[in-house]
Amino acid sequence: MKLNRILETCLYVRDLDAAFQFYQDVLGLELFSKMDNRHVFFRCGNAMLLLFNPDITMEAGKDVPPHGAYGEGHVAFYVEKAEMEKWRRHLLEHSVEIEAEIAWPNGGESIYFRDPAGNSLELASSGTWGIGNDE
Amino acid sequence: MKLNRILETCLYVRDLDAAFQFYQDVLGLELFSKMDNRHVFFRCGNAMLLLFNPDITMEAGKDVPPHGAYGEGHVAFYVEKAEMEKWRRHLLEHSVEIEAEIAWPNGGESIYFRDPAGNSLELASSGTWGIGNDE
Numbered sequence: 398m399k400l401n402r403i404l405e406t407c408l409y410v411r412d413l414d415a416a417f418q419f420y421q422d423v424l425g426l427e428l429f430s431k432m433d434n435r436h437v438f439f440r441c442g443n444a445m446l447l448l449f450n451p452d453i454t455m456e457a458g459k460d461v462p463p464h465g466a467y468g469e470g471h472v473a474f475y476v477e478k479a480e481m482e483k484w485r486r487h488l489l490e491h492s493v494e495i496e497a498e499i500a501w502p503n504g505g506e507s508i509y510f511r512d513p514a515g516n517s518l519e520l521a522s523s524g525t526w527g528i529g530n531d532e
Numbered sequence: 533m534k535l536n537r538i539l540e541t542c543l544y545v546r547d548l549d550a551a552f553q554f555y556q557d558v559l560g561l562e563l564f565s566k567m568d569n570r571h572v573f574f575r576c577g578n579a580m581l582l583l584f585n586p587d588i589t590m591e592a593g594k595d596v597p598p599h600g601a602y603g604e605g606h607v608a609f610y611v612e613k614a615e616m617e618k619w620r621r622h623l624l625e626h627s628v629e630i631e632a633e634i635a636w637p638n639g640g641e642s643i644y645f646r647d648p649a650g651n652s653l654e655l656a657s658s659g660t661w662g663i664g665n666d667e
Contacts, residue, residue, distance in 0.1 A: 401576060
């Protein structure tokens with residue numbers, strides 16, 4: 398009995414329309430569902446990226462336990478090293494400011510930028526963790 | 533050029549020792565690294581679950597952009613349906629209160645509970661999203 402797959406990763410955003418536009422149009426994620434002012438869900442491979450409005454989800458619902466946070470969360474997406482330069486150009490073409498770039502000791506590279514809500518996003522290439530990123 | 537893998541999922545916890553004990557001893561995740569009062573990192577399959585103390589990571593560091601949030605985040609782990617009952621018993625044996633259980637319309641099942649910091653954790657079986665959970 399071992400947990401070996403994260404199925405849902407969450408970030409909190411209060412402007413769902415801005416998030417929807419950014420994650421779909423700039424990052425190219427596949428929309429799964431959008432519900433009023435509560436959430437917008439994207440599929441990312443065999444997992445889900447869930448963007449919630451914490452003002453709504455912190456209120457107790459009828460089924461799902463409440464959750465929500467204020468601040469700047471963080472998510473990293475895996476990117477093939479060969480595509481890193483293309484992503485760098487893609488972000489700049491969409492006027493996304495690259496906040497930092499890091500070359501890790503084990504050969505990985507990371508690019509950091511922000512979503513419209515200020516969440517810290519990262520594109521990280523193989524080698525970043527040395528955990529079989531290429532698997 | 534498509535993002536199809538989330539490499540890093542984060543939660544924020546201020547008591548890293550309590551989180552370390554819970555995620556390693558109760559959830560059985562594999563420790564990757566622990567740094568003082570800043571973070572504890574676990575590997576989960578081909579991704580990383582990063583637990584950060586927001587008091588530290590919200591301060592600007594020298595390389596990595598600051599991030600951090602206060603509140604109750606959410607992460608879901610995929611669990612085989614056949615193991616759901618074992619997990620239910622396992623949580624109860626470790627005195628983890630099950631906050632909610634949901635049977636989804638498409639056949640998936642979810643169990644919700646909290647980590648010591650109050651983050652909402654979920655074990656979700658195949659069928660929960662209908663996105664090839666069994667892939």
